[in-house]
Amino acid sequence: MAEAFKKLPEKLQLATSAHVKYIQSLDTRKDEYDYWLTEHLRLNGLYWGLTALHLLGHPDALPRAETIDFVLSCQHENGGFGAAPGHDAHMLSTVSAVQILATIDAFDDLEKRGRGKAQVGKYIANLQNRQTGTFAGDEWGEEDTRFLYGAFNALSLLGLLYLVDVDKAVDHIVACANFDGGYGVSPGAESHAGQIFTCVAALTIAGRRGLVDADRLGRWLSERQIAGGGLNGRPEKKEDVCYSWWVLSSLEMIGKTHWIDRDQLIGFILRCQDTERGGISDRPGDMVDVWHTLFGITGLSLLEYPGLQPVDEVYCMPKSTIERVLGR
Amino acid sequence: MADQGGSQHGIARTSRARTDEQRTLDLERIQKYHLLEEEIRSHVSQHNYTPHVFQLTSKLLKLNPEYYTIWNVRRRLLIYGLFSKPSAGSLPSTASPTSSPTATTTTSSAACSSSLSTATPPAPGPQTAGRSGTTADDNNNTEETHGAAEEGNQQNDLNIIKTELGFTIPLLLESPKCYWIWSYRLWILQQAIDRLPVLVARRIWEEELGLASKMLTKDRRNFHAWGYRRHVVEQLESSQLGGKSMAESEFEYTTRMISQDLSNFSAWHSRSKLIPRLLDERKADDAAREMLLNEEFGLICRAINVGPEDQSLWYYHRSLMLNLVGFVGHPTITPAFSRDDRVTYVVREIEGIKELLEDYDDVKLIYEALIDYTLYLCQLLGRQPDVTEKQAMTEWLAMLKKLDPMRNGRWNDLERDCGLLNGGRRPKVVSIDVGQGQGQGE
Numbered sequence: 001m002a003e004a005f006k007k008l009p010e011k012l013q014l015a016t017s018a019h020v021k022y023i024q025s026l027d028t029r030k031d032e033y034d035y036w037l038t039e040h041l042r043l044n045g046l047y048w049g050l051t052a053l054h055l056l057g058h059p060d061a062l063p064r065a066e067t068i069d070f071v072l073s074c075q076h077e078n079g080g081f082g083a084a085p086g087h088d089a090h091m092l093s094t095v096s097a098v099q100i101l102a103t104i105d106a107f108d109d110l111e112k113r114g115r116g117k118a119q120v121g122k123y124i125a126n127l128q129n130r131q132t133g134t135f136a137g138d139e140w141g142e143e144d145t146r147f148l149y150g151a152f153n154a155l156s157l158l159g160l161l162y163l164v165d166v167d168k169a170v171d172h173i174v175a176c177a178n179f180d181g182g183y184g185v186s187p188g189a190e191s192h193a194g195q196i197f198t199c200v201a202a203l204t205i206a207g208r209r210g211l212v213d214a215d216r217l218g219r220w221l222s223e224r225q226i227a228g229g230g231l232n233g234r235p236e237k238k239e240d241v242c243y244s245w246w247v248l249s250s251l252e253m254i255g256k257t258h259w260i261d262r263d264q265l266i267g268f269i270l271r272c273q274d275t276e277r278g279g280i281s282d283r284p285g286d287m288v289d290v291w292h293t294l295f296g297i298t299g300l301s302l303l304e305y306p307g308l309q310p311v312d313e314v315y316c317m318p319k320s321t322i323e324r325v326l327g328r
Numbered sequence: 329m330a331d332q333g334g335s336q337h338g339i340a341r342t343s344r345a346r347t348d349e350q351r352t353l354d355l356e357r358i359q360k361y362h363l364l365e366e367e368i369r370s371h372v373s374q375h376n377y378t379p380h381v382f383q384l385t386s387k388l389l390k391l392n393p394e395y396y397t398i399w400n401v402r403r404r405l406l407i408y409g410l411f412s413k414p415s416a417g418s419l420p421s422t423a424s425p426t427s428s429p430t431a432t433t434t435t436s437s438a439a440c441s442s443s444l445s446t447a448t449p450p451a452p453g454p455q456t457a458g459r460s461g462t463t464a465d466d467n468n469n470t471e472e473t474h475g476a477a478e479e480g481n482q483q484n485d486l487n488i489i490k491t492e493l494g495f496t497i498p499l500l501l502e503s504p505k506c507y508w509i510w511s512y513r514l515w516i517l518q519q520a521i522d523r524l525p526v527l528v529a530r531r532i533w534e535e536e537l538g539l540a541s542k543m544l545t546k547d548r549r550n551f552h553a554w555g556y557r558r559h560v561v562e563q564l565e566s567s568q569l570g571g572k573s574m575a576e577s578e579f580e581y582t583t584r585m586i587s588q589d590l591s592n593f594s595a596w597h598s599r600s601k602l603i604p605r606l607l608d609e610r611k612a613d614d615a616a617r618e619m620l621l622n623e624e625f626g627l628i629c630r631a632i633n634v635g636p637e638d639q640s641l642w643y644y645h646r647s648l649m650l651n652l653v654g655f656v657g658h659p660t661i662t663p664a665f666s667r668d669d670r671v672t673y674v675v676r677e678i679e680g681i682k683e684l685l686e687d688y689d690d691v692k693l694i695y696e697a698l699i700d701y702t703l704y705l706c707q708l709l710g711r712q713p714d715v716t717e718k719q720a721m722t723e724w725l726a727m728l729k730k731l732d733p734m735r736n737g738r739w740n741d742l743e744r745d746c747g748l749l750n751g752g753r754r755p756k757v758v759s760i761d762v763g764q765g766q767g768q769g770e
Contacts, residue, residue, distance in 0.1 A: 033354045036361055037392050086369065088397040140403065142511040179600065179647045179654075185551070188558055190597035192551060222735050223639060235593045235639040237549065240337070258737035274341060287336040 015275040022278025023049040042084040047096035048294040079119030095150035121160035133168030149198035152205040181216030193233040193246040218256035229264030240282045244299025252313040377409025412481030485523045492516045530569045536560045575606045593640035604659030653704045692731040695724040
């Protein structure tokens with residue numbers, strides 16, 4: 001496979017150093033209005049950038065000590081994390097915090113200087129709806145399989161999955177399944193690639209992947225690739241780099257990655273790069289952002305693009321981290 | 329981590345360089361933004377749950393509807409300040425509420441970051457009283473003063489709820505994919521159920537269907553709006569709003585959406601979920617069920633005849649076919665069909681699709697369906713594909729590989745699994761129990 005990439009024109013190579021610089025520059029833009037408008041995503045953004053840097057082979061490109069300090073400064077008494085200091089605790093930012101600390105091997109700091117793993121676990125576990133098994137994003141009650149996956153992801157990294165009713169949660173995921181093999185945001189909702197990732201990954205963490213109809217789901221997922229090589233998230237929608245992650249990781253989990261055209265997808269992702277200033281966008285020629293940058297790179301990693309560190313298809317983190325944390 | 333808020337979608341790449349003028353402008357905007365933020369934080373840390381602070385949150389949310397913490401501040405302002413306190417039913421707290429928080433917050437001093445303790449009940453204390461129990465129509469003659477106060481409270485809460493629903497509309501129209509606005513709106517609607525008489529709350533919820541329709545007219549596939557519609561319908565059907573099933577009217581809605589745009593898979597999906605319920609509620613007999621199945625096949629086949637390249641249509645067609653073959657343990661349209669009935673229908677569909685090839689010989693979805701449905705037929709008959717079928721499938725597979733080389737990995741697996749390789753193993757035909765025709769779904 002590596003042979004094929006040597007034939008790629010120069011401009012269709014991965015612009016690794018530009019991407020590293022781009023991610024490093026993200027926190028230096030405090031004089032831009034957008035920097036402040038996106039503060040509610042700061043911790044998530046740190047996770048996206050940090051993970052991309054690790055996969056690009058530059059794990060030390062962000063200062064470790066400052067990273068830990070910032071993460072801990074987002075934690076609340078109740079154990080949950082907000083997106084930035086002064087922002088309310090939420091499942092999404094709490095999961096990002098746990099993922100960041102796991103990636104830079106800083107659970108000890110959480111124990112010594114933060115509120116500790118157990119309190120984080122308690123915060124997350126309290127968000128489970130014990131009747132239906134699903135999870136809310138915060139105390140205000142919005143429920144979504146994204147939060148269920150996030151809970152499973154973080155709790156399993158913390159070794160605290162036993163705090164929640166796994167069987168109930170699994171039942172809930174099964175209730176979200178559709179005839180096409182996919183999963184929706186809640187029972188009755190149409191299949192959506194992002195939700196499929198969350199459901200299949202959560203089932204995998206729970207050790208219940210056998211519940212997935214791999215053949216039917218694989219077919220639906222493989223149909224997400226459209227002319228031009230990119231993937232969309234639902235039938236008859238436009239392609240978008242982020243689905244290089246949601247669709248591809250799901251295909252990987254069910255062993256069907258070979259059901260799409262790898263080279264064409266690689267070409268599509270590479271065409272979405274800003275090779276000069278770094279970063280990856282949703283489609284060629286659009287504005288880049290760190291979210292699409294990560295999911296372009298994780299997609300390339302799953303496709304075994306040369307020079308990238310392998311990404312774990314369930315956790316969306318470096319495989320080496322998952323092996324270390326879960327003792328695999 | 330699966331939150332897309334704040335990411336750039338579909339915005340053309342431009343040079344990142346700003347002129348000095350733009351830079352100065354940015355700095356001014358940042359300063360204003362921070363001042364506003366600071367002002368809110370400082371008020372909240374002093375528990376000033378006043379209309380003034382409420383206005384400040386409106387201002388900030390208009391600048392940034394993604395700022396979820398501010399939506400939460402707004403909720404707390406309502407609960408602890410502006411909504412009436414049902415527990416103190418004798419105190420008409422309609423007019424300008426004072427800044428006396430109901431000391432249920434934790435003592436944490438971290439400004440608006442002070443979440444309400446570690447417990448996570450979505451509905452903190454005040455609203456539990458006054459819900460459902462004594463509604464206007466019950467009119468169980470307790471003290472009249474109490475009743476008057478309660479009425480005043482409800483009027484106050486009704487006004488707030490209506491204002492809040494109005495506030496979020498322009499924000500939703502501008503940011504239709506912003507999770508936080510949708511979730512706040514649903515929370516407000518929940519307040520209507522918790523604080524208002526059933527009939528009043530119901531009228532408010534009924535209007536939400538109009539919003540869902542409006543959003544779906546703007547973007548027919550917005551899954552936030554579809555999800556919202558599903559939720560609204562569920563609530564309207566529930567006993568807490570004195571509701572009854574809306575399966576019939578929702579079914580009609582999908583018919584309208586489909587007639588405007590055949591390619592709307594969201595509408596087809598919704599339809600597939602509604603049909604089993606619809607039939608149960610109609611107490612449809614076997615003949616009525618078969619008639620509906622025929623109507624659906626007719627509708628979808630006419631659509632496929634016009635647009636055989638459209639995946640949405642084939643997904644729906646396949647869902648009907650699965651009703652015939654994979655029906656055990658699922659809600660189904662025709663549970664009483666015998667195996668022969670099922671075979672007849674599958675054969676009829678296969679023949680119809682073969683006819684399509686006369687007009688469209690280069691549409692891969694047709695070949696895919698032919699292979700699938702041939703395998704379905706074999707499943708039903710509990711046998712392997714015969715020589716003729718194998719030959720046909722080999723030809724169709726060759727077309728798939730030619731027309732859709734992107735998915736050759738899949739076609740190769742299919743070829744192997746169907747035993748179409750030279751000397752290949754026996755095909756993977758899953759045996760299903762067709763004797764269980766009574767297994768009618770929910």
